[in-house]
Amino acid sequence: MRGRRVIMTSVFTGLSALWAWAPVATATPAAPLWVPGLAHSDHLNGPVLAEGSMYGKGGRPASGTVYAIAWPVQSTLAALKDGERVKTIAIAQAAPRADGGFKLRVDPSIPLKEYTEADGTINLSIRGGGADGLAVWAVSRRMMDKGKPTERWVEPGGGTSASHVPQRLKLQLGQAGSAALDGNVTVPLPAADKQMGCEEVKATYNQVVVAIGETYPGPHAKATFVYTNGQTSTLGVGVSASGSFGSFSQGGSSTSAQATTLQFPQKTYNSKFIYQSTFQFKKFHGYDPVFCVFDYGYEVRTTAFSGSVLGYDACCAPSTPYPSAVNIVPTHIIKHTSNAVNWSNGVKISAFIGIDLSSQTGYSDSAEVDFYFTAKGNLNGDVESGYPNSARVKGT
């Protein structure tokens, strides 16, 4: 293994010398690598795809390189078999400033069609590399107001609120949470083929159970949950340096959009129910986007919606202390689900990777919870401004 590492480092050094323009250092494999032909974000004026800071040992700002790697649409990923290569593509790259801060902007010459879901969402891996190692964090973005002065990248889902502004990322090099990666060359992929990308499918997990909704109708109402065409779910991504069972940690999330409708049976009075469905996940082994040799570890991410109708009775309802009175009956209150409901362990995948991942149901104009009040009562919300601003509600 050590001999192979030396050979690959030599190859890397040679190629670096050929690319005289590229500020590639050869001290460690994790030194800055620029993707040839991909514009640097500092030279672009487009909207920011992702921004954040990169830190090294001791929490100090780190220098190096940050890439945004786009994943093909889910239908493409779902069709891949174990052992096949994935046609990912680097769409943005930047160098962190002295304070570690970075902003990634998409190179406009990169065609994004085969990476863009029908609702405009693109799933990404943000990868950072520096002297202290590597880091990976998975995010999703959706272009809003394309072609207008207000054009910007937002969190996926159908909302228009400022609450969809993406959060800043924190890439911690060489630590768990953003993948405990050392940047060493392990077993490299075959010669870099830019048409095939630098990821490989290592395993497929079908019928992974995921929490997608909840209803607590109380004593005066019944509730119906509908998971509809166009609905999106943001599901956790597991990351690991070794890819072995028990080595994964949560490393961001990716977004899955559904093309079918699930109509769950109506739940009656005083019920507390968590709705579940199933998704396919795959484990990918990732490499650097330049040579496909430097190990960026493993990601387990959703690749398809399977669509089973499942669920269970919840032990208890969330705290919702802000009531709004329903004084006329019968009344329907049809509330569209919010991505603010986040189950930290909603993706039941621990049997495969050792931990469960988060799940979050997204905005949609056609996914809904229908509270049908047959007697006077209250719809209680979890925020002071009550309905319709609360993400979580229950009937009382």
Add this chain to the structure above:
Amino acid sequence: MRSQTRARSLRLIAFATAIAGVVVLLGLRSQVGQNGPVPTTQPVTVEYEYAAGQPSTWGVSIPPPEGHVAATVTAVELQGVTGLDVVGIQACDTTVGGCSLVNAPGWPPSGIATLQIEGLSIAPTGTGPVYQILIGVSRRADASIGSATAVKVTYAVGGTTYEVVEPWTLRIFAPGAMPAS
């Protein structure tokens, strides 16, 4: 003669300047921003049965503005109104007497101290009272369903006027006509 011409020219210039100023002011006043600090909430639809010609009250909470500055409401209006008469729009302070409601018989709703909606100051979360918009509606006799598809709230923050169209839908059915599910 020459001084008369000059005075006339000055009057013309002054008049033109005044007109231009008025045009500019009107232009500034008519600029309404779409992406202000009051967010769009998730869509919600309220449906109930009520007799034609009888007023009822529909309530919805105003989402607090994001950031640290209060917003002042200047107007509220229903959009996409069909088969419905809007008989009044007021507000109430939900921290006083628990006025928060989804719906209630009559207009104005009994037992609730209502406030004028115009001029209401909406504070960011945790920095002031939460207000609810109370909308008095009456289904017309010739309509089996009275409906509105959205509520437009116009407000001002720091001298700039914004509007937000909230995706709040109301449908009022004739008694016995509303589907149970």
